[in-house]
Amino acid sequence: MDNNQNDLPHLGLLAEYETPEALMAAAEKVRDGGYKRWDTHTPFPVHGIDEAMGIKNTILPWIVLGAGAAGTVTALVLQYWTNAVAYPFLISGKPLFSWVPAFPVTFELTVLFAGVTTLFAMLGLNRLPRLHNPLFNVKRFARATQDRFFLAIDSQDPLFNDSSAKALLAGTGASAVEEVPDDNSATTPPMWMLQAFVAFAFLTFIPIGIIVGSWKSTSDKPAWHFVWDMDFQESYRTGEQVPLFENGMAMRAPVEGTIATGELFxxxxxxxxxxxxxxxxxxxxxxxxxxxxxxxxxxxxxxxxxxxxxxxxxxxxxxxxxxxxxxxxxxxxxxxxxxxxxxxxxxxxxxxxxxxxxxxxxxxxxxxxxxxxxxxxxxxxxxxxxxxxxxxxxxxxxxxxxxxxxxxxxxxxxxxx
Amino acid sequence: MSSQYDLQIQNEIEDPTIRPKLIMGDSTTYASLDDDVVGIVEGFVEKTPMAWYLMIATSLSILTMLGGIVAYLIVTGVGIWGNQSPVFWGWPIVNFVFWVGIAHAGTLISAILFLLKQDWRTSINRFAEAMTIFAVCCAGLFPGIHVGRMWVVYWLFPIPNQMEMWPNFRSPLLWDVFAVSTYATISLLFWYMGLIPDLATIRDRATTKLRQGIYAIFSMGWTGSSRHWHRYEKAYLILAGLATPLVLSVHTVVSFDFAVSQLPGWHTTIFPPYFVAGAIFSGFAMVNTLIIPIRSIFKLQHVVTLRHLEVMNKVILATGSMVGYAYAMEFFIAWYSGNPYERFVFENRAFGNYWWAYWTMVSCNVIFPQLFWFKGIRRSVPAMLVVCIFVNVGMWFERFVITVTSLSRDFLPGSWNYFKPTAFDYLTFLGSFGLFFTLFLLFVRFLPMIAISEVKGILYKQNSGH
The missing domain is CATH 1.10.760.10 (Cytochrome c-like domain)
Incomplete structure (x- = not known):
């Protein structure tokens, strides 16, 4: 429900029902009344309400199908390009790419793309998250997620007429009919929030800039050694000079009379x-x-x-x-x-x-x-x-x-x- | 009292013409269900049982110990474990497969049973899905710390790097990375999506601003709109459809880690179905092991009824028998193949150095679950708890037997060795339970452990006679 534009003291009407059956009967009446901008709110999905309200099938499955196909293509291109083009893995003379070993990753990425899209497309189509909703200002509406069934008509509906809508809802056996108050709260975020956002966005560019800068520039200093592994060890290497022995060599001569393997004649x-x-x-x-x-x-x-x-x-x-x-x-x-x-x-x-x-x-x-x-x-x-x-x-x-x-x-x- | 007794009878009835009530208690309404489930989340001070504090204190200290061990491991190396030539996989991989297996129950219950319209799943699906996610966390830990040089673990992922190298997509270990991470992501999304309406319920019942604010953010402004429910239910169906092949694929890919190699005892085509059956088996046993104490601590016996537990036991019996069949078939094929290496490996499993592990596995996984043929045992809470714990133990030993016996006796007798775990092996495994139970206890305390909106739908169905 958007902000009031037709000079009414409220944003719409909210009717409360005790049972899903009562709600369903009311929904049929509102649907037949020709209203477009209205909704019902229930604590669990009530089956049959889609027909009662005239809700059309969602396009969600088609979006998911597209995402799944994108996952399949991404996986195949990724595997082909990385293992056969960018960094060819030649193993025992086998072909650089074949379908069978590509199957598991292709399957997983298809499911991943489709699954992630399912949730986010569902939320997007539902215009969620929406933390600010005028309905939350109606105290009894809290029971919409608990044990009551609600029907709300938006006053923005082209057919909306305050008295006739109230009469319609009163005739549906609603246990209560209430106006949804206009909360008059600001529709734009406060100035400090915008400033903070701009400042934050600016600050995020600093580390990115440093990374790009060092990547593009050259240096005569050795690279940073983050992880030493076994690169720096206390042991001496062959041919190194050491003060420990008289001849100054790290390498020790073999004991006299030593015979190398295979040279015992x-x-x-x-x-x-x-x-x-x-x-x-x-x-x-x-x-x-x-x-x-x-x-x-x-x-x-x-x-x-x-x-x-x-x-x-x-x-x-x-x-x-x-x-x-x-x-x-x-x-x-x-x-x-x-x-x-x-x-x-x-x-x-x-x-x-x-x-x-x-x-x-x-x-x-x-x-x-x-x-x-x-x-x-x-x-x-x-x-x-x-x-x-x-x-x-x-x-x-x-x-x-x-x-x-x-x-x-x-x-x-x-x-x- | 007498009506309670009648319901008890009705709930466990075997007559297929009568639909038993899944939720018990004449007085259970939508509001009382909210009180029972959300009340646990709300009553932090007054309703949290002492047992919860004791358990979270224990798990947190074990988790702290795990943190210490992992830090020590990173600075010292994997040599602190018993992994030695030729058993380089050892306990970390055994534990990985053990936890991944457990993680299969949740998505199976929420996806496959949803597609099969098994209404009894609604009482336990939230719980099982949470268990899945925490088990995947534990599973993901082990390969991560087992690679030795954790700081290059990003090599597992196809990320452009300064070496201009890419991972080998024909390695089953890389398939594993994709399978397990996809499974973790989808399970988390599935779980979160199921939580949204219930989080909104907590938001709307909240009496403090803080609780209202936190749950409001995570419930994303859910109002229970029918237009939203329409897309939500479609999305739930699609996710269930996607998760069903996914859950079967994950343990299949884990079994490829073994089956695609050449080692006798691993290189068999029975591995994928055998692993999947074992995963469901162990997952269901873990769900029962956890839910039996939790339902009595938090007084949810009327939502998670004996009937639910009994159905779970039947699944355990069925999958346990499949696992038993797989054990027998492995031996048959080893003999039938005529391959001397295969024959040796299987003889060695049963009668070699690790005979004790093999027979622990067989008795826990094949013999004990067969007790569930008896109605009395299937319906006795203490008895099923004992059997389920045996199954958990047995399934750990199954992974130990597969991993260690095959590796320790490979083709060359010169490289044979006997695997000995160190104290750090035991403590790391114990530590993973600390991680699991910490997450789990936080879940039962701060999130609705029953899928309230789904159970309300079941209540409506059963009260209106649909």
Whole structure:
């Protein structure tokens, strides 16, 4: 109800009823009387009053539908843009965006947007909050939220006529009919309130201005360290100078005789395929042998040879071929590329069954496998010591096979050739 | 006295052709209902029972202790808890899932039962919704302090930052952030919207300027206008419709935290329905645990009747049986899958290091609720209180069993370990109850704990014979 404009001493009429039924009957009469600006007030929703008053369906569901759709679009755009465009998350080669994992967040944001809109649109359509209402000046109106049912006609209604409206309400069985007094209170807030608001609005710009100012300016000072985490610690770092030790270094030298992991070469012949210094001296004195170990320091048993065959197939055969002729699948591929003008600078793998290789001592083959030779990389890090020796023994078997004569085949088997 | 007795009979009647009265007492009118409910809010000095002061003093001291622990945690680190390799989730996540589960009852009662037109919900929905919001507060606390570096917790949200990084939207943990925060927001709005007409009632009954002013601001000038009620009821229906899939989605997403990972015992498709059933189960048990003492302390037995409690017990029985079915089905699938890791995990749950937790869970969640098949137990207030407390305990153990047994026995035996909680684990969990009960006691004291306008509608229906 707005302020009085038609020279009446009140803003409208208020009728009180004991029961919802009485209110409903009265509402039908007021509706049929053609009034537009009137309302009923009840402590709980009275069902059937919408028809009795002629209230049309609210547009609220459509507003909520729009908000829900906005939530769906926001969620999809947010997920697509952040994870596929602004900061692409490439995980195990999966697509940057897919619908299924986007579903939960999309659902939640749809519900969130729709739900928040439901409440605020309902309040907005109801013109709430409205803390100042002339009806509150009628003392008995307090029971509208407790146990009485009210009907109010606004004097601004085009049909409103003081005496006929009073007569209409009196004929509806109202337990009381009362005028809603004009409270004549100011419609604009007092000046100090406006001033305070302007001052407050001005003050809020100060922190924002400081933030924007520092963001846009540059500084040669280090950034503020709000949270230290573990950035500043009392421990010394490698290479730092400290007064604690004589040599002034924070780093301590290892204890004498310390051996790094994997560097314990307790036996030179076993770990490196090279004779120990003292053995070397003795060997040179006896015969003109090289410094390499002549024979592998492990027994050439059947399981050892099978192990060697397996490791050879894994590590050596790709280049040297299954039989060691240097015709592995890598070499074949290189050869075919050369035929079409590719693989420039290719050095073919060695045929390991030639007499030159076959005449090398076991230790030299072991050394070649361990440290590599010419183009071949070292395999010491990949293949264990025992396995390298097993491969050497298997190589011997291959060389023997490649250079075999008919005499090597047992008499009983020769017929099968 | 005899008429009271008749009503008692009528209220708990099982004959489907007779509609039992939901609100008891011949003399209950709109005004007497206001006196009974709003009177609690108004009579701060004269009507507040001694028990309330004792309880709020206790919960406030526990809450203070929680504040101290959280401060100590922030400056020291999560090492004060028992979380150690490989059980990095430990109690904080167990407590998180426990509280989120409890939070499911309120919105279920206010939304799903509203859509199903279950009028009995009106006596307990306000209470249950409040419990939901306070439980979500407790739930939100745990992941927040469990991240270790609380000052970067904003990384969880899609906020533009100086690193130009964005969260990974394919992580179930991020889905959780959205699900739980949406649930908290919608539950709060739903609860507040329901409160508006009742706050107006308090405003209009107020005898002091201060009370009138405060409740006037929060009731936003509500006058009970029918034009307003029309939009209000439509909004309530829409919110109920939105909250129904939401309440089912929240624990589904929480279960994704587990189910989307590869760990045996977690990586199962039964998790979403199993978690949702467990959440409703635990939430209803918590509502009963709280409302039984509150209705007698504040003398609301004629509004929250034995019939209400009995219906709640039936829901507990139904959801408890679903949870029992899920436990059995997990074992069946572990065997049927032929996966040795799955089989080991489930054997280990029942007979391994944590057998005591597993069998506590089974007896509290599966065996005790079955007592509700007996009418005598379902209608006995002390008996149902005991069963409901057992259910609360059992549901905490369920989350403990799922989280800790699977993590402590993962794929590599070399990383196996036995999880030992520290004193801080116990105290943080206790502290969350301090937070919960402080909020809850303030609620019962300063807000109408019964949805007055809705119950008035029920009173009108039952008195006019509709």
């Amino acid at each position: 307790a036996s030179s012949s076993y770990f490196r395929g090279v004779l120990d210094d003292e053995t070397l001296d003795k060997a040179q004195a006896d015969r003109s042998a090289s410094e390499y170990v002549e024979f592998a320091p492990i027994a050439a048993t059947r399981p050892t040879l099978e192990r060697g065959q397996e490791r050879f197939a894994i590590y050596c055969a790709p280049c040297h071929g299954d039989s060691g002729y240097g015709d592995g699948i890598v070499a074949e591929r290189a050869t075919s590329l050369i035929a079409t003008g590719g693989a420039n600078g290719w050095v073919p793998p060695t045929n390991v069954t030639t007499p030159v290789i076959a005449s090398q001592p076991d230790g030299q083959l072991f050394d070649s496998i361990t440290n590599g030779i010419r183009n071949m990389p070292g395999y010491g890090k990949q293949i264990s010591v025992d396995d390298r020796w097993a491969i050497v023994l298997y190589l011997r078997a291959l060389q023997r096979g490649a250079n075999a004569t008919i005499d090597d085949v047992p008499q009983s088997e020769r017929g099968g050739l």
